[in-house]
Amino acid sequence: MRFERAPMTVRAAEEQMWFHMWRNASPHPIVGDMSDAANRRSFLRHSLVGLGAFTALSSRALTQTLLAANSSAAPTTHPTTHKEQHMPFTLPSLPYPEAALEPSIDSQTMIIHRTKHHQAYVDNLNKALEGHADLQNKTVEELCASLPSLPEAIRGAVRNNGGGHFNHSMFWQIMAPAGSGGAPSAELSAAITKTFGTMEDFKAKLADGGMKRFGSGWSWLIVKPGGALEVVSTANQDNPLMKGIIDTLGTPILGVDVWEHAYYLKYQNRRADYLKSWWDVVNWNEVNKRFAAAK
Numbered sequence: 329m330r331f332e333r334a335p336m337t338v339r340a341a342e343e344q345m346w347f348h349m350w351r352n353a354s355p356h357p358i359v360g361d362m363s364d365a366a367n368r369r370s371f372l373r374h375s376l377v378g379l380g381a382f383t384a385l386s387s388r389a390l391t392q393t394l395l396a397a398n399s400s401a402a403p404t405t406h407p408t409t410h411k412e413q414h415m416p417f418t419l420p421s422l423p424y425p426e427a428a429l430e431p432s433i434d435s436q437t438m439i440i441h442r443t444k445h446h447q448a449y450v451d452n453l454n455k456a457l458e459g460h461a462d463l464q465n466k467t468v469e470e471l472c473a474s475l476p477s478l479p480e481a482i483r484g485a486v487r488n489n490g491g492g493h494f495n496h497s498m499f500w501q502i503m504a505p506a507g508s509g510g511a512p513s514a515e516l517s518a519a520i521t522k523t524f525g526t527m528e529d530f531k532a533k534l535a536d537g538g539m540k541r542f543g544s545g546w547s548w549l550i551v552k553p554g555g556a557l558e559v560v561s562t563a564n565q566d567n568p569l570m571k572g573i574i575d576t577l578g579t580p581i582l583g584v585d586v587w588e589h590a591y592y593l594k595y596q597n598r599r600a601d602y603l604k605s606w607w608d609v610v611n612w613n614e615v616n617k618r619f620a621a622a623k
């Protein structure tokens with residue numbers, strides 16, 4: 329099955345205009361309200377810049393404006409929203425259009441991955457926490473880190489769906505359109521070469537973790553307590569925050585989803601090709617930020 333890139337429509341141009349306006353706005357005081365297209369369109373139409381642009385430009389002109397914005401945009405940085413989220417948990421918006429990661433990841437996969445798979449984790453996490461007022465104010469990170477102390481009746485559901493929510497929320501942010509994600513910082517590069525030998529050795533180790541993961545799971549770069557780096561692989565939606573579940577704990581600063589739903593439409597059984605192409609869309613600016621915070 330092959331998905332062709334559709335010609336840009338007014339709607340698509342509008343979406344991308346919103347994206348560039350949002351990305352270049354600092355700070356982003358209403359990011360929490362940008363979870364659906366209606367709100368984004370509302371923001372666009374009520375912004376003085378957006379109102380003028382939207383009413384004055386044709387679809388073609390919008391496209392040209394967006395292309396110009398693409399060529400001059402600063403490296404992508406995005407706020408971390410999931411740490412501020414509490415019950416009910418919500419599906420985070422993408423910090424780029426669904427098609428922006430092509431050709432590494434096709435837009436159809438991005439749409440299904442986020443709006444179906446990730447949405448299901450969010451919905452099931454909220455359902456699991458119904459009636460547990462003491463747990464509803466915890467962040468998803470806190471829930472992942474406290475699994476052994478949770479009521480046994482919901483422990484499995486929180487493990488799978490809380491893990492799924494945290495993992496995917498991070499995944500969307502540590503990716504960026506090819507050419508916009510920057511490069512590893514000097515500090516991160518030094519830590520990687522000290523630990524793994526070379527950057528290529530590190531990439532091979534992370535890919536190896538993904539390739540050897542039987543079935544579904546993730547391959548991670550983590551910062552362990554004390555500051556050392558390590559690559560670990562986890563099954564299903566487990567992650568290195570899960571005390572009592574995962575042997576090697578740490579703060580994940582980069583992770584790649586090797587569930588088939590992350591790549592099968594484009595790559596079918598060729599997980600190795602997906603993992604190779606995935607490096608083109610890593611948002612190193614975001615990874616650098618997470619490394620600096622975790623040290």
Ligand SMILES: [Fe+2]
Binds near residue numbers: 441445585590
């Ligand atoms: Fe996934």
